[in-house]
Amino acid sequence: MAVAPSSERNARLAQLLSRVALGDQAAFGDLYGATSAHLYGAALRILRDAAAAEEILQEAYVNVWHHAGSYEAAKSQPLTWLTTIVRNRCLDQVRRRELATVPLTPEDDDAPRHELPSDAMTPAEMLQAGAEAASVRDCMEALDAGPKQAIALAFYRGLSHAELAAHLRAPLGTVKSWVRRALARMKNCLDRAGDARTE
């Protein structure tokens, strides 16, 4: 499932992580330099609040310093491992809000609390770029616009089912089945592409 062009970077990051686990401060600085913009972008897109994203990032790197030794190279790639730490913290935070607040309406969504850089790609464009990177563009193109948009907004912006329904102006049940079917489709595309590469 590994994507060839990033394997060199992942090897370097894995090496940095193993040095960080031994308390190597220079390696930690290098790791931060190589990964923080990626992680900050991910956090900012989900939280849409620069201060909150900064806090998540700080917590994440403090944790990485203390727990770099728990990274298992055999189980996940370093950037995936780091991204997962940050994404999970962000998603826990936005999902918890469901307990207390009403979902975003499309109007709220047009006026985010924090402006993302103006040259930022749309979630749909990111999904497209990801599909190309994973060599599954053709396979993903078979997805309808609605499900594709739902996946892109959920993954990059952290929208819940209810928020997706409001944003896409579709019934909740429809959105849930879009997400479910689109994920099944993606699995099919990705696993097939992975098999093709390993053959």
Place this chain on the structure above:
Amino acid sequence: MNLSRPDREPRLDALAAEYVLGTLPVRARLRLARIAQTDTAVAAAIRGWEQRLSPFAEAAPPVTPPPRVWRVVALRLGLEPVRPAAPGPWWTRVGVWRGFAVASLAAALVLGTALLAPPPEAPRQPIVVVLAGADARPALIATVARDSRTLTVKAVGGTPVPTDKSLELWLLPDGAAPRSLGAIPATGMGQLRLPAAADVALNGVPALAITLEQGGGSTAGAPQGPVLYTGRVERLY
């Protein structure tokens, strides 16, 4: 989320997919994360999806974080390179208190929930500041009623209070020098006087800090010793 039925595998995979995508509702989300800690099949299903979606995560444009993020991380971890290069007094560096404040925020939220549990009586809701050190454990808690000038500080969790030196509490106003509230008594508990009622005195003050000063507190009108604890001012109303 019954994961013991015969169709466990596809159901588990669907749950893991929505967990990683982010759409799993909060209770199911937290539950699945908990199960994954001990159930290797669940953990593997989640990892599978993390791996599958990683090209999509990597395709998103990076955004460079402000330099203060690294400064706070380095400061919290006590990394060497940032120490000698510190320009100006520490309170002029915006990020200083912020990182510490994160962990104390978590603690404050827990505390806040407890305090918010009884029926709200708005004017009586206190302002609570949880002060924590680099290890993020709450060290002291400061509380004050909104309309009061008397702030109560209490050391918690066995925080050591020196007898030959003093812990001094500071207001860290936005864009201004710290303002001393005085030294905390060696008993680890005391009442300090605010310059005005809390609502007014803490307006524009995002955080408090505690420094280690000579006995009786700093005589210079500004912090002289190291920052031991910081905390964000949380208004529970």
